[in-house]
Amino acid sequence: MEISVELLKKELEAKKIHLSYQRLKVLEYLVQNRIHPTADKIYTDLQKVIPTLSKTTIYNTLKILVEADLVKLIKTEESEARYDIDVKTHGHFKCESCGEVFDFAINLEALQLADLKNCRINEKNVYFRGFCPGCQ
Structure with a gap:
């Protein structure tokens, strides 16, 4: 939507x-x-x-x-x-050179979280850093 x-x-x-x-x-x-x-x-x-x-x-x-x-x-x-403004589940990638932040699709349900079974998770974030195609 x-x-x-x-x-x-x-x-x-x-x-x-x-x-x-x-x-x-x-x-x-x-x-x-x-x-x-x-x-x-x-x-x-x-x-x-x-x-x-x-x-x-x-x-x-x-x-x-x-x-x-x-x-x-x-x-x-x-x-x-x-x-x-997009509050749906997705990850973020930040370019270390230009500083731009990109969205990418992610399926958090596919993550293997068995080691955290006794933990209460309040928030799930996926964040990568590196160099975008324009800065490589």
Whole structure:
């Protein structure tokens, strides 16, 4: 199913989350820019459209969208948080040269997890680093 701003607006309404102009612009940005942006990247790009926008608004909006399961927070480095509008199960590959993050399909059910049978798994992430075809 294709992710659209209209679908996300309906999901926000269903969860009783107010859709302000700034939240709408952040959603639109994430739908139109599938680049796994950082909060700073979103802020820098949207400030051109909304000069009065603050970083606090960006961080608060992203927090609300993550808590509503409409956006996924991905950590590609210890201190780097990026945001993904695609919340379905998939992996991420980050190029060590250009820094771009790519999505790839993955079947987590196929993983052999017998050694973890007594563990409670809260989150499953697959993350690879290397060099993309354009940087090799």
